Amino acid sequence: MNIYNILKKNKDVMDLVLTETQEKENVDFLSTGVVGLNLLISGKIDGGIPIGRVTEMGAPPSLGKSFVSLTLAKNAQRKGMFVIFVDTERAFDFEWAKNVGLDVSENKLMVIQENMIESVQSALMSVSKSLSKDEKKNLFIAIDSWGNLVTDKTLSDAEIGKDVKDMTVTQKKNTFARLLLTTKSTVFVANHTYSNIGGFGDPMSIPGGQVLYHNCSSIILARSKAKDKDKDEITGQLISCVCIKSRYAKEKATIKFRIKNNGGLDIFYGLLDIALEHGCVVKEGSKYTNTLSKNKYWEKELYNSDFWLPIFKETDFPKYLEERYSFEGKKLDVSEMEIQEELNK
Numbered sequence: 462m463n464i465y466n467i468l469k470k471n472k473d474v475m476d477l478v479l480t481e482t483q484e485k486e487n488v489d490f491l492s493t494g495v496v497g498l499n500l501l502i503s504g505k506i507d508g509g510i511p512i513g514r515v516t517e518m519g520a521p522p523s524l525g526k527s528f529v530s531l532t533l534a535k536n537a538q539r540k541g542m543f544v545i546f547v548d549t550e551r552a553f554d555f556e557w558a559k560n561v562g563l564d565v566s567e568n569k570l571m572v573i574q575e576n577m578i579e580s581v582q583s584a585l586m587s588v589s590k591s592l593s594k595d596e597k598k599n600l601f602i603a604i605d606s607w608g609n610l611v612t613d614k615t616l617s618d619a620e621i622g623k624d625v626k627d628m629t630v631t632q633k634k635n636t637f638a639r640l641l642l643t644t645k646s647t648v649f650v651a652n653h654t655y656s657n658i659g660g661f662g663d664p665m666s667i668p669g670g671q672v673l674y675h676n677c678s679s680i681i682l683a684r685s686k687a688k689d690k691d692k693d694e695i696t697g698q699l700i701s702c703v704c705i706k707s708r709y710a711k712e713k714a715t716i717k718f719r720i721k722n723n724g725g726l727d728i729f730y731g732l733l734d735i736a737l738e739h740g741c742v743v744k745e746g747s748k749y750t751n752t753l754s755k756n757k758y759w760e761k762e763l764y765n766s767d768f769w770l771p772i773f774k775e776t777d778f779p780k781y782l783e784e785r786y787s788f789e790g791k792k793l794d795v796s797e798m799e800i801q802e803e804l805n806k
Contacts, residue, residue, distance in 0.1 A: 489513075491540065491601070491647060494532045496782075497716035497731035501702060502679045504710035504787025506779050509536075511678045511709065513598060515641055515648040517607075520683035525700050525720050526651035527552070528561070530603045532726055533649050535562040537601035538569055542647070545588065545602045549576035549609035561725060578610045578633045582640060589644040600646040607673065608653035610634060635672035642676055654682070680706040689719055691761060697721040699730075710786050719764075729764045735785065741776045752776070 492509040499508045510516040520526045534544045555565050641648050682705050689697035698720045719730035736742035748757040753771045772778050
């Protein structure tokens with residue numbers, strides 16, 4: 462009896478089956494607009510967050526969560542995707558969104574301004590139910606932010622002055638996280654963090670239920686911020702970020718990215734130290750030069766296409782970067798499996 466020949470006659474079963482060929486064809490990414498963040502999440506220069514999956518970014522306030530959310534939304538639109546932006550903070554600014562490059566037309570963007578879990582969940586599930594399989598692939602959902610989601614019970618308790626912790630929040634967030642997978646759309650969740658004041662465990666943790674953690678293909682954590690200065694003028698913010706979980710990139714890898722006060726995310730920031738290590742960029746005194754040019758630059762002059770594109774096109778720096786960050790092609794430690802195989806012989 463050939464079990465496969467029996468099963469392939471069952472359409473209900475075969476519609477759910479994923480083949481190796483389909484999996485490889487389905488893996489595509491939505492760029493963050495920053496080479497370093499793309500590498501950190503996907504291990505690829507031209508990668509980013511995985512399409513059709515859930516990605517989470519945790520960060521304290523003012524460390525770029527909303528800016529990354531909007532940039533991803535803009536890039537989703539460029540891929541022809543419709544964007545649903547769930548604004549639980551009631552802070553969405555259409556003018557700011559337009560300045561980032563987002564098309565705020567009604568046929569391109571829907572903003573849901575709500576922080577009740579039940580209402581947001583119901584709205585997203587209703588949208589998903591009305592879409593075909595192909596239409597779901599063409600939907601990008603940003604939730605900014607997960608930490609502000611509350612339950613009907615929280616509101617009811619507050620109305621009657623009941624000052625107790627709502628024990629249903631975690632349960633309902635876990636249910637919502639499971640349902641996000643059923644949308645089969647691309648989901649980006651911005652989340653806050655909290656500090657472990659007691660000094661035990663991780664000094665910075667991402668709350669919101671374990672199911673969201675388990676269901677995310679990738680999770681990154683922004684841990685610190687510094688001011689980017691030109692003389693005495695603050696020109697931007699420097700964000701340090703670590704990969705907490707990824708199915709495509711090396712976990713615990715780190716990168717820095719920059720939010721410019723006058724120009725959004727900096728596509729090349731964070732690559733200089735790695736380029737110096739590789740050797741495609743050399744420091745001479747207080748200035749820098751790449752091995753393809755005799756021109757010397759101050760660091761503040763480096764972050765532009767004229768300096769970096771020749772390096773990416775004419776050296777093996779891209780391969781060096783992806784080998785540094787990518788999980789792809791790396792062999793797992795299968796020593797225990799091999800021992801078990803020997804025992805089973």
